[in-house]
Amino acid sequence: MPVDNDRDHERVIFCVSDHTGLTAEAYAHGIISQFDKITPIYRSRPFSDNADKVAAVVTEVNRVAESGARPVVFSTFGDRTLQEQLDGSHGFVIGLFNHWMDSLSEVLDAKPSRQVGRSHGIVDTVQYQLRLDAVDFALQTDDGLGTDHYGRADVILVGVSRAGKTPTSLYLAMHYAIRAANFPLSPDDHSESGLPTLLQPFGDRLFGLTIEPRRLHAIRTQRRPDSPYAELEVCRSELAYTERLFRAEGIPVIDTTTRSIEEISTTIIKQAGLERRA
Amino acid sequence: MPVDNDRDHERVIFCVSDHTGLTAEAYAHGIISQFDKITPIYRSRPFSDNADKVAAVVTEVNRVAESGARPVVFSTFGDRTLQEQLDGSHGFVIGLFNHWMDSLSEVLDAKPSRQVGRSHGIVDTVQYQLRLDAVDFALQTDDGLGTDHYGRADVILVGVSRAGKTPTSLYLAMHYAIRAANFPLSPDDHSESGLPTLLQPFGDRLFGLTIEPRRLHAIRTQRRPDSPYAELEVCRSELAYTERLFRAEGIPVIDTTTRSIEEISTTIIKQAGLERRA
DSSP, X not given: OOOOHHHHTXXXXXXXXXXXXXHHHHHHHHHHTTOTTOEEEEEEEOOOOSHHHHHHHHHHHHHHHHHSSOOEEEEEOSSHHHHHHHHTSSSEEEEHHHHHHHHHHHHHTOOOOOOTTOOOTXXXXXXXXXXXXXXXXXXXXXXXXXXXXXXXXXXXXXXXXXXXXXXXXXXXXXXXXXXXXXXXXOGGGGGSOSSOGGGGGGGXXXXXXXXXXXXXXXXXXXXXXXXXXXXXXXXXXXXXXXXXXXXXXXXXXXXXXXXXXXXXXXXXXXXXXXXXXX | OOOOHHHHXXXXXXXXXXXXXXXXXXXXXXXHTTOTTOEEEEEEEOOOOSHHHHHHXXXXXXXXXXXXXXXXXXXXXXXXXHHHHHHTSSSEEEEXXXXXXXXXXXXXXXXXXXXXXXXXXXXXXXXXXXXXXXXXXXXXXXXXXXXXXXXXXSEEEEESTTSSHHHHHHHXXXXXXXXXXXXEOOGXXXXXXXXXXXXXXXXXXXXXXXXXXXXXXXHHHHHSTTOGGGOHHHHHHHHHHHHHHHHHHTOOXXXXXXXXXXXXXXXXXXHHTOOOOO
């Protein structure tokens, strides 16, 4: 009987926390993605903030361990007792906070608060408001809208339709409270030479997005099948136009073809030297 | 001379990576927030993907170390040589991937790929598309728009204006490719008894957002100062109405007052049992 290699390399990965579990998830995805061979099956168990809830997770981990490959458990607990309870499971447990807490405590000359599921109070209210304002800004100035607000923009993303401008603007707003507008460079602009008049006062805040023609064709086809808008030749021509424009105007540019929204956003922050507000 | 306690507890925290650095940042924020006394000053150095760039970071870390408290350096490198180069700095270096790589490799019975700044190729294209579609959906169905798309919604967030519906919908879309619509419960609905007619077919997909009246008052005041909309009494009355409605209709509800967008989103996913598509 042939070995079922795919199933052999499936592995259940738990992310457990007494809070959102986002740190454990980010860490798990980051380190597990280093292992090409492994097909991870993620199970998130956030807000496991008392002994009963952790006991339920331990039972689940042990059940997986009994029935197949040993599961890997990434965890972040403020509460050491809950972490130790989880450590008693039959999974391979990586207690992300606990492991470095003592040495970090020494270096920082401070004691951790060990609160369960910390909430952050006043600082978060300010941060929340900054992010909310930035999201509002991104929505107001999405896709060429609200150009009268451009004076307040930290960055204005430009590029052809479906190059990734909207999700990037929203990500920059949501995560960093950066005010990102976005403006589509559409076929109508082709007649103009150089930058559309509206954008000219903001040359130093522009950031270009580009994408490979075939990928753009695929994205547009999914959106409007068989439309002229989605034709490969139209995609090629629009992209050639915007790339010429970016070069001529010295606009920095990122190719979004094989990049995630996170990669696009962090690259823009770094290259444009944007300041994070949150 | 009195001791300047605030400055004493400032600490420079580096997050260094050969990729976006988001994992290192998530981890650093998570663990450092356990130390109430510490005022962190974060410096992110993403895309440090060759020896020259890492050398520049080492120089920067050493400069901070010479001039004050020892900086803490959180790092995620796929490339072990770059990690070791950073380990040679005078900061307190926490190499997040390196530390567990060998034991994890053993448990997984697989070797890490050790690629610098991995990009993810085909899987990410699918994920990207799912997230893009969900963001489009959130925008189409924001604030009571596009109710004819509700058949495709995974969840419909309901609540008064400025309770946090829009950023939550966008976060759910961006991060989990969950299709979240949102519908404002406005004063006009007060005359109706029970759920607005439009929402009635979707009772099992509704999730309520509420917020403390004073906080809502503050948020609305910032948006439209001295408007009837922002008056504390109006806020109180609208919230009392929606909370009665949530109870009467058995709609699950989350109080957004002291929660971050991440906390609101992950709580809704857990409580509503939503499936993440990405």
